[in-house]
Amino acid sequence: MSHNSDQVKEAALFMQEHDRFLVLSHVNPDGDATGSALGVCLMLEKMGKEYIVVNEGETPAKFSFLPRFDLLRNLSEESLDDTFGAVIAVDCADESRMGDVRSLFASGAVLLNIDHHPTNDGFGTVNLIRTDAAATAEILYDVAIAAGVSFDEELALCVYTGLLTDTGGFRYSNTSPRVMEIASKLLHYGVKPGDVAERCLEEITFAHVKILRRALQTLTLSHQNLVASITVRPEDFVQENAAREDAGGLVNYCRNIEGVEVGVSFVESEPGVIKVSMRARDRVDVSAIAKHFGGGGHAKAAGCTMRGNLADVQSKVWQVLGEAVGVKVDE
Template sequence: MASVGDQYRTRLDEALRFLREHDDFLIVSHVQPDGDAISSTIAVRWLLDRLGKRSLMINEGRIPSRLEFLPHAGEIVNYGERKPDRKFRAVVAVDCADFSRIGLVRELFEEHCELLNIDHHPTNDGFGTVNLLRQDAAATAEILFELIEHAGLAFDKDAATVIYTGLLTDTGGFRYSNTSPNVMTAASKLLTAGVDAYQLADRLLERMTMPQLKILQRGLSRLRFTEDGRVGWLYIEPKDLEETGASGEDLEGLVNYARNIDGVEVGMLFKGMDDGSVKVSFRSAGKADVAAIAQQFGGGGHIRAAGCRMSMPLDQAMPLVVDTVRRSL
């Protein structure tokens, strides 16, 4: 485990105590879950199984199709299709930067429920009854790796696969600046437990569907830059998804094409929503704190990767955000 000090070890102890004191859990991640969120959800389920506890995994919507192959992913309930007819007193929230990111699933929480909040986002405000937070972790899956090790449990192939998936996706295939020595040490141990690294990398990082290619072509045709070339952005409208046959998950990684251009400090993807609002994804090359920028619009995230949602039309949101980013630089 990383040299994170006695205070963090105490939080690990508190998290394990929470899991041992209750017997029936609801496990939830954020709306529109990514690889880290789904992996962390399954990892918590695995840990609770080893502790002899009952649990139900749930998310507001469906999980991305590219993650359906993960062990036990098919057991995650889609709240939009099937609502459990009961409420829960003990909840574990993973990878949720704030309470609102849990979405409609919060309707299943008992009024005075106890909540374990496990997360790595710097903007997390500690909304849990118990909070296991580490801002310098590359992924929530990294924290769960440490929690499982702290519990003295050995990883089987299923647990190793989901934790490795969370690390792989949130580090961009171990390419982003959050790829720390601790991440690589964890990855090495997970490989020893039987992870098929090549197959995971091929499935999650290399493959592309035809709808995904079509939405990429459409997005790149709209790529724009400020005059000094330091800010780049592109946008997708609701009709683009319908016309290309793409889904929301096919937009993952599209924002990086704006940031990866030489000289660009901040790249952005504007996604127009059916309800008239706009989702904005930010990526920074390192000099700009896009989490601070996103917070100005009610969002949050990390220094290099953040997002927000704006209640205004696309043609109003884009110039406002671009001007804010330009001034921040």
């Protein structure tokens, strides 16, 4: 798809035609979701628009260096007695990923859906979905240009953060020449790549280390060692005084084991609610598995949230994974 496509222009026009917006990203937001949402806020400011930026749930503190982070409203902790006729959703793979924020939509609200997930179901009034983009932030870069919004250090920092995190520090296979071209341009506005990488990719909390120590004790190899799994239970969070975000990234330890095709983490942050994260090498499209269980994502990185008994959830996921890798869980 052309980077100056009609869909990009339509998205820019959506932002120009309305005056007051609700801006949101997905539940359990990552760097691309947060950077893109705050990037939209900065664009709206430059266009003289009003906005409120919200999420269902807490945004990880490691992204607090981003401009306008202090304006993010957590709807799981505070209520908002208002409704909005114009909504911009970024990085939401499907409508359900918006969570309960949908209660803030006015009757007949129009919604701009900007995303790069192949599992996106086109839930917006206006849909700008580019599955060839490495990150939603890459798409946002094009929208800013189409809207005539000038870049400065703040906007560049938000877009760069989305690119950096969704490409794994420019290490994943989605790191395209254009990603590097955009990142290079953003550095000219004063973005300090070492500082961003330190905050987003390197620095971890001590609580994360303690959760990791517990999780590694649960590491299981199955399906003829093609699948590696790790588990975190509610009591782990309690005993280590850790937050849900302290369990982020654990799935990568599974996927990175030599010979493993799919890594899986089962994080039960509260009883009966299990976040399943999956990372794949080459043979398995984990987005199809996540979609099967009501989630979504990319071919090599996807996830879903499942409810029920942990053992039952694991059994269901392992069974579908077995079909994908061609080996049963107990073989």
